[in-house]
Amino acid sequence: MSLTAVNNVVHLPLRSAVLRGLLAGLIAGLLAGGVAYFTGESLVDQAIAIEEAGAATHSHDSTAAGHSHGTEDGPLISRDGQRAGLFLATSLTGGSFGVLLAIVWFALSRKSGHGSTTLSVLPLAGAGWTAIAAVPWLLVPPNPPAVGATETIDYRTNLWVIAVLLGLAAVIIWFVVRRWEESRPGSSVVLKVLPGLTAAAIVIVGWQLLPDSGTDYNGFPADLLWNFRLASAATQLTLWLVLGVAFQFLLERKVLRH
Incomplete structure (x- = not known):
């Protein structure tokens, strides 16, 4: 597939867009x-230490009461392996x-009638961060290893999936309503x-209807929990910000070469 440049607009094939999106994502x-x-990682280590201390106390109490449950199995993957992974x-x-x-950007750039590289990636990356990272973080905040029972992992994962779907719905509704508002001549401040407001309403209603995770935070340090969640938020923000900037850079670099 070759690139064709017309009036300084570069039309990028889907394959080239996907490869650039993949590189930016990596x-x-x-x-x-x-x-x-x-x-x-240091926060995870602290949480694991709390979890192991609690397990040791429980094992000691069970032994003192005359109940033996055998030796607990260690983690399937060591901490060094987890860090590398x-x-x-x-x-x-x-x-x-x-x-x-890249696929979403390619489809929207073609639908809008613009050349591929004239459609900014950054708003799309921001929409992805909102739907997949920000809204789920608010509705189902991430927890460190020592928080939440093992048997409720599937349930909590399902809640997270629902939160992602709510985030996607909010972003799509925002886009649809914004297109409708832009099509109306002389829109008022309320319409703008x-x-x-519509997207926020979707998130708020979904938050109210979302079942409680039933997670027990009793005895877990609040500062450690909050710092872990901030670290998770920083990781997601870095991922989407760098993804948008790197993808945009790779597209603009292609334009400069033509």
């Missing part, structure tokens, strides 16, 4: 992994989001803020 994933490592996980996540972002 870069973003590596940097996000670095943020997660330096801001969150962190960068692999964030890179794969970034690459996947990069491909999805209507897209944001």
Whole structure:
């Protein structure tokens, strides 16, 4: 596939867009992994220490009461293995989001009638961050290892998926209402803020209807919980910000070469 440049507008084939999105996503994933490592790994270690101390206390109490449950199995993957796998996980996540972002960007650029590289990536990356990271973070905040029972993992994962769907719905509704508002001549101030208000209403109603996770925070340090959530937010923000900037840079670099 070749690029055709007409009037300084470069029409990028889907394959080229996807490859650039993939590369941008891998870069973003590596940097996000670095943020997660330096801001969150020590917090995870603290949470694991609390979890192990609680398990040891429970085991001691059970033994004193005359109940023996045998030796607890260790983790399937060591902490060193988990630390190494962190960068692999964030890179794969970034690459996947990069491909999805490239496909959405390509489809919208063609639908809008603009040349591929004239449609800014940054608003799309911001929409992806809002739907997939920000809204779920608000509705179903991430928790460190020691918080939440193992048997409720599937339930909590389902709640997170619902939160992502709510985020996607809010972004889509915002886009649809904004297009409708822009099509009306001489829109009032009320109509201009209507897209944001509608999206916010979707999130708020979904938050009210979302079932409680039933997570027990009793005895867990509030500052450790909050710092872990901030580290998670910083990781997601880094991922989407770098993804948008890197993808935009790769597109503009292609324009400069033509």
